[in-house]
Amino acid sequence: MDAAEKRDRLAELAPERVKELDAEEEEDEHDLPDLPTAEEGEVRMRVAPNPNSPWHVGHARMAAVVGTYKDRYDGEFLCRFDDTDPETKRPDLDAYDAILDAIDYLGFEPDDVMLASDRVDIYYDHARELIDEGGAYTCSCPGEEFSELKNNADACPHRDKDPETVHEEFSAMVDGEYSAGEMVLRVKTDIEHKNPALRDWVAFRMVDTPHPREEAEDVRCWPMLDFQSGVDDHLTGITHIIRGIDLQDSAKRQQFVYDYFGWEYPEVVHWGHVQVDEYDVELSSSTISELVEAGELDGWDDPRAPTVASLRRRGIRGEAIVDAMVELGTSTSNVDLAMSSVYAANRDRIDDETDRAFLVRDDPAHGGGAVERSIVDGPDAGHPPVHPSHEDRGEREIPVDGGVLVESDDLPEEGDRVWLKGYGCVEHTGEAFEYTGDDIEVVKDGPVDVIHWVPDDALSTRLRTMDGDVSGYAEPGLAEYDADDLVQFERIGFARLDAFDTGTEDLLAYYAHP
RNA sequence: GCUCCAGUGGAGUAGCGGCCAAACUCACGGCCCUCUCACGGCCGAGCCCCCGGUUCGAAUCCGGGCUGGAGCACCA
Structure with a gap:
């Protein structure tokens, strides 16, 4: 007996048991692994982005997974901007809001938002307490020298300074009396x-460059990530931390501070790095920034950019990204996100509700270019359905006056027929399409292909894709749609309508996926 | 060099001692449905890094290899 037979048999004998099985399957279907020692209502997690740029697709994983755990455990979700390096990872003042927008787009709402650059006094207080405990010392060794000592397991001469001196020197650091590199x-x-x-x-070092935020521009003594993050995680009651394998040693480092303070370290899950396929542009904030600045990308939402803003502009739902990210799980090995799983998840969500439309591309690489043929003896309009699975949504009306445009790859040989979808069958005479009417049987059992088409007064359209822009002609009825509406261009794929009458074309659309 | 982590079909995840010649998602091939190459349905191909050991029994435990990743920053 195979599984299906067993199931049928069970349905006969004990129908209620089948329901139970279904319920069980529903529950553990592609869920994230359980969080260690997590209790319903007691989970508090954070995303801790560096606001030095808007998010690329990889960043979305943190919010997607943390947000999903929050929902699952009825917990809380904190967004803390770790903006403590005004120089090498200089914050971009626009990125704070861009990141909050991205989180919102993914479908989550942080319970709390805070900025590390607002909290330096808290870090100073804890540093002083740590000095009192004998857990920290000021050190003026040049980095290289200290590194050498450290690698030989040798202490530097500053290690045994008395606490008073350490306090004095640390206060001088806080007061900005040293320059970068002079004291840590x-x-x-x-x-x-x-x-x-x-x-x-x-734990703290001097940075000469002022912070871009006015509120923090006078700060010169900045905490390092391990100190700042460690203190904040405890102070904000974080119970579970998810972070990358690049921070594998962070918990062990921070544990020393936690031991001095008698704190208990949160649970930690480490995961590997994500790569995304299908993009030519590297998944890296700095690379994307450079390309944007050089004008090679039109912005962070350029369809060729592997960014959250780009997926959004293409009409991909944030939930689809979350679906795909959650499927990646939290393993420590590096993973490749296949964009096709994002697309599949998105199609699941939008296919049923998205209207169909025709777009004839005028591009040698896609369809071979648009060609016009006049219609001889045909009806004065075509009437394809708005959605093939939903007759009740009605039909589109596509008036045909003079001629029609089709993609040349779809053009039949002279003397052959083709079925213009929603219109009827025509024979290619070389110069024109002669309407032959015909029964749909020629499509079902015969040699006639069904193709999409537009009338010759269609909307000039620019379709922006990951591989560059494609121009074409969209059916006139789309002029009645609104920006931000989604359509499926039949035989091409889903797209989001971005703007109308842009000055260069009647319609600007962004391609989502097949 | 020192330290840490991981290795299940093309991608990802699950399984963590017998129910596993291994499940699910995506991708792929074929067929059916269809006035779309969408959606839906059916079928198919394809995986436990290697070598030893423990055990009646190992994808699962142990040891060693190999391969890959990460850290050793006054970046996050």
């Missing part, structure tokens, strides 16, 4: 720790 505050860990990455790491 280190956490005293274990200089002989077998993992060199954990030995006496830097």
Whole structure:
């Protein structure tokens, strides 16, 4: 007996048991793994983006997964901007809102939003407390020198300074009396720790460049990620942290601080890096920024850019991204996100409600270019359905006056017929399409193909795709639609209508996916 | 060099000692449906890194290899 037979048999004997099985299957279907020691209502997580750029597709994974866990455990979700490096990872003032927009688009709402650059006094207070505990010391070793000592498991001469001196020097750091590189505050860990990455790491350093936020422009002494993030996670009651394998050592580093303070470290899940297929542009904030600045991309929402804003402009629903991200799970190995799974998830969500339309592309690489043929003896309009699965939504009306445009790859040989979808059968005479009427049987059992078409007074259209722009002609009825509406261009794919009458063309649309 | 982590079909995930010659999602091939190459239906191909060990029994545990990734920043 195979599974289906067993099931049928079970349905006869115990129908209620089948329902139970269905319910079980529903529950554990492609869910994220359980969070360790998580309790309903007691989970608090955070996303901690660096606002140095808007989000690329990879960034969306954090929000997607954290948001999904929040919903699953009825927990909370904090967005904390880790903007503590005004120089190498200089914040982009527009990125704060862009990131919050991206989270909203993905379908989540943070319970709390905070900026690390508003909290430096809190970090200073904890640094002082740590100094009191004997857990930190100011150090003026040049980086290279310290690195050498550290790699040999040797302490530097500053390690045993008395707390008063450390306090004085740290206050001088806070007051901005040093320049970059002159003084740091280190956490005293274990200089002989077998993992060199954990030995006496830097907690605060001097940065000469002012922070772009007015509120923080006078700060010169900035905490490093491991200190700032460690303190904030505890102070904000984070119970579970998800972060990349590049931060594998962070928890171990921060554990030293937690030990000094007697805090309990949150649960941590490490995951690998994501790559995304189908894009020519690397999934990297700096690369995308450079291309945008150089004008090679029109902006962060250029369809060729692997960014959240781009997917949004193409009409892909945030939930579809979340679906695909959740399917990637949280394994520690690096993963490749196939855009096709995002597309499949999106199609699931939009196919049923999206109106159909015709677009004849005028592009040698796609369809071979538009060609015009006059119609001889045909009806004065075509009437394809708005949606093939929903007759009740009615038919489109496409008036045919003089001629029609089709893609040349669809053009039949002279003497052969083709079925203009929603219009009827025509024979190609070389110069024209002669209407032959015919029964639909010639399509069902015969040699006649069904193709899309538009009348010769169609809307000039630019379709922006990941592979560049394609021009073409869309059926006139689309002029009645609104920007932001989605359509499926039959035999081409789904697209989002972006703008009308742009000055260069009647319609501007963004291609989503097949 | 030191340290840490991982290795299941084309991509991703699940399974974590017997129910597993392995399940699911996407992709792929074929067929059916169809006035779309969408949607839907059916069928198919394809996977436990290697070698030892423990065990009645290992994808699952242990050891060693190999391969890949990550950290050793006054970046996040």
